[in-house]
Amino acid sequence: MNARESSMNKPTPWRLLAEWFLLIALMFVYAGDAPPMVNEAHYLVKAKNFWQPDWCAADLFASSGKAHVFFYWALGWPTQYFSLETTAWIGRIVGWSVLAFGLMRLSHVFSRTGYASIAIAVLWIAGIEYGNLAGEWVVGGIEGKVPAYGFVLAAIAELARRNWNRVWVLLGIASAFHVLTGGWSVIAAMFAWAVTEAGKPKRHPLLTRWLFLGGLISLAGIIPAAQLMMGTSSTDAAQAAKIYSLFRIRHHLLPSDFLTWWYIRHGIVITILICFAIRQRVANRLKEDEEAERRFLAFVGGAGLIAVGGLLIGLLVSIFPDLSARLLRYYWFRLSDAMIPLGMAIVVVGTLSDQDKRWRVAAKSLLVLAFLMVGYASVDRMLQRVPPSVNNRLMGWDMDSDAATKRAVFKDWLAVCNWAALSSPENEVFLTPRHQQTFKWYSGRSEVVNWKDVPQDAISLIEWKKRFQEVFPERLGAIRVTINYKTLRKFREQYNVRYMIVDRRVVGEHLPLLRVYPTESSDNVNYAVYETPK
Template identity: 50%
Template sequence: MLSAASCSWRWRSWEIWLILMVFVFYAGDPAPAINEAHYLAKAKNFWQPQWCAGDLFVTSGKAHTTFYWVFGWLTNFFSLATTAWIGRLVGWSLLAVGLQRFSWSVVPVRYASLLAAFIWLAGIEHGNLAGEWVVGGIEAKVPAYGFVLLALERMVRGHWKIVWPLLGAASAFHVLVGGWSVLCGGLVWLTAGKSRGSLVSQILPLAIGGGIALFGLLPAIWLTEGTSEADAIAAARTYVYQRIPHHLLPADFAPSWYLRHGLLIAMTMIVFAIQKTDQRIRAVGWFTVGAVLLAGIGLLLGLLPQSHPDLAAKWLRFYWFRLTDAAVPLALALATVRLLAVPSRWGRGLGWALAGLLGLIAVLLVARHSLQKAEAGLPASCDLHSQGHFPDTSVAERQAVCRAWIDACDWIRDNTDPDAVFLTPRHQQTFKWYANRAEVVNYKDVPQDVPNLKEWQSRFDRVFPPELGRIRITIQYSELQKFRKQYGADYMVVDRRIAPYSMPLQKVYPTALESNEYYAVYRLP
C-alpha cells in the first residue's frame, strides 16, 4: 500500500483527468441532457427576466437560487448549449476531484479511483431504486454531490470541522442531497468513537455549515410561503401522485427496481464482509447504512397513500430514495477496489479476482451505455419518451424527428415575436431551449412553488384534457380563443404523428418553400 505522500499533486491531477474523461465518455452526449433544458432555461430567466417572460415555469418560484447564481450568469455571454458544456465540465471536475480524493483516502492505490468511477457509474445506472443519477447534464445536484464527495473524504480522515461546511455547500446547491447527507454524516459521527471529537467542538463547524445551507434552504421554504395548508397538500399530491411518482412513490416502482437495488445492497454487504475493515471503510459503511435507512423510512411512508393520501403526499415529496441510489454503488465501488490493497478473508488472489471481475463488468456496462448514446448522437432530452417515441423506435426515425423538431423551433425563433407564447406538444421538454419562446404548459416543466404548481395543474388539465388522451390539444375555436385570452397564446405547434391531418387554422410553418414531415405551426384564432 502506498503512503499518502507518495501520491503527488501531479499524480492526483492525472487521475482526476482520467476520471473526468470517463465522465465525458459516459455522459457527453449533445446538450441538452435530461433536466438541462429545465434548469438552464430557469437560470437564464433568473439573469434575464425579459427572456420568455410569458412562460409560467421559468418565471415561477426559484427553488435552486444558488445554482442560478453560480451558473446562470454564463447565459448572458454564451448560448444555452455552451453554458451547458461549461457547467458540465465544472460539475464533473468537482465530482472527479471529490471521487479521487475520497477513493485515495480509503484505498491509496494508483488507478483505484479510476476503477471506482466505472463501478460507481454502472452501479447507479443498473442498480438504482428510484431513477437517481449523478453524472449527467448540469443541474443543481451535480455540484451538490461533488461537495458530498469532498465531505466524505474529510469524514473518513476524521477532519470533522471541515465536513459540515462542505455539506452546507452541498445543501446550498441542492437542499435534499445535502440535507440527507448531513443526517447520514451524523450517523457516521455517532459511530466514530473517540476520533470524532466532542460535540462542543462541532458547534462552530455545524453553525458555519448551517449558515451556508441557508442559501438552499430559504428558497425552498419561500416556495410555500403564504399558501394555505389545503393548497400545499394539493400541490404535494400533484407532485407525488401525478408528476414524478417514479421517483417518489414506492407503489409506482417496478418490481425489477426493488430486485436490482436489493441485489446491489446484498453485493455491497458481501464485498464488505469478505475483507477486514478499518475505521475509514467502516465510516463509508455507516454513511451507506444511513442512506439505506432513509430509503426504509420512505418505504414505510409508501404504505400510507391508501389510508392517508394527503399525509403520504406531504412526506413522500422529500425524495427518500435519492441518497441510497448514489451511496450504495459508491460504497460497493470503494469496497471493491479496496480488495486490491487489503487481502480478503478468502485470500489475496480471490479478492483480486472479484475486484477484477466486478471492474470488468462495470467497464463493459459503461462502454455499452456510451456507445449506444454515441450511435444515436442525440440530446437525451430530445430523444425517446421525451420526444414521444415508443421504446422500439429506430435510431434513424429518432434522429429524423429530432432534426424536424429543431428545424421547427429554429423557424419559430427567427420568424416570430420574442414575446409570443405557444401551445406545444405535451411530451417535449426543449421548446424554450431551441425556440427561445414561452409556452403555455408542458409535462416536464413543473413549477415548485405552490401557487404556480396549482396553476400548472389547471393549465395542463385544460390544454391536455383526459378525454383526449393527455397528448392531444383541442382544436375547438372557442377553446383556442380562450387560450389566447387567458394565457396569451399566439401559436400552436402540432406533432403531425399525433394529428397528421391539416388543422382548420392558419398554418404558418412549414411554408411553401419548406418541408417538415413531423411538425407544423398554426396561428391561433
C-alpha cells in the same frame, strides 16, 4: 505503514493532475452528449430567466418561484454572454471537475494504488445506471445536484478521516447548491457520527461552531426553497404536494410506482455491498483503515435508513394521502440511490488486493462487468446522435424508432423551433406538443405548459396542472392537444396564444385550422404550426 513508506507512496502533483483529468475524461465519454441533457433544458432555462427576467417572462415555469438560487447565481451567469449550449458545457466542466476532485479525495482514503479512483468511478457509474431504485443519477448534464455531490464526496472523505469540522462546512456548500442532496447527507453524516463516535472515550463533539457555520452556508439553499411555500394556505399546499408527489414526479417519489425489477436490481447492488463489506471486515486490514471504512459504511447505512423511511411513508399513502404526499416530496431515495452503489464500488475495489484469490477474482469480474456496462451505455447514447432530452426513447412517443428516424424528427423539431424564433416577437406564447421539453431552449419563446417543466411553488404548480389538463385533456389520453374551437379561443384570450405547434405523428396531417408552417407538407413532415381561432 510507517511515515517513510507513506511518504514514498504519496502521489506526485503531476500524477494527481493526470488522475483528475482521466476522471473528467471518463465522465465526458459517459455523459458528453450534445446539450441539452435530460434536466439541462429545465435548469438552464430557469437560470437564464433568473439573470434575464424579461426572457420567456410569459412562461409559467420560467418565471415561477426559483428554488435553486445559489446554482443559478454560481453557474447561470454565462447565459448572459453565451448560448444555452455553451453555458451547459461550461457548467458540465465545472460540475465534473468538482465530482472528480471529491471522488479522488475519497478514493485516496481507502486505496494507495495509483488511479484506483478510475475503477471506483466506473463501478459507481454502472451501479447507479443499472442498480438505482428511484431513477437517480449523478454523472450527467449540469444541474444543482452535480456540484453538490462533488462536495458530498469531499465531505465523506473528511468523515472517513474523522475530520468532522470539515464535514459540516463541505456539506453546507453542498446544501447551498442543492438543498435535498446536501440536507439528506447531513442527516446521514449525523447518523455516522452517532454510530462511530458514541463509544469513544475522546468523542468528537457534534455541536461545534463548524456545524453552525455549515448550517449558515446551507441557508443559501434553504431560504429560497422555503420561500416557495410561504403564504400558501394548507389546502393549496396539500393539493400541490399531491400533484407533485402522486402525479407528476411519482416515478421518483412513490414506492408503489417503482417496477419490481427496480427493487430486484437495487437489491443485487445491496447484496454485493454487504458481502464485500463483510469480507473487508474479516480480512487483515490496518486499524486506521478499518475505522475509516466503518465511518464510511455508517454514512452509507444512514442513506439506506433514509430510504427505508421513504418506503414506510409510501405505505401510508392510502391512509394519509395529504401527509404522505407532503413528506414524499423530499426525495427519500435520492441519497441511497447514489451512496449504495458508491459503497459497493469502494469495497469491491478494496478487495482487488485481497489475499484470497477467490475474492480477488470476484472483484475483478465485477470491475470488468462494470466497464462493459458503462461502455455499452456510452456507445448506445453516441449512436443516437441526438441530445438525450429530444430522444424519442425519453419523450415516450415512437420509442422503438431507429436512430435515423430519431435524427429526422430532431431535425424537424429544430426547424419548427427556428421558425418560431424568427417569425414571432420575443414575448410570443405558444401551445406546444406533449412529447417535448426543449421548446424554450431552442426557440427562446414562452409556452403555455409542458410536462417536464413543472414549477416548484404551490400556486404555480396548481396552475400548471390546470393548464396541462386543459391543453391535453384526459378524454384524448393526455397526449393529443385539444382542437376544440371554444377552448382555443379561450387560450388566445387568456394566454395571448396565436400559434399552436403540433406533432403531426400524433394529431394527423390536417386540422380544421389555418396552417402557417410549413407552406409545403414535405418541408417538415413531423411538425406544423397552426394559428388559433380568433
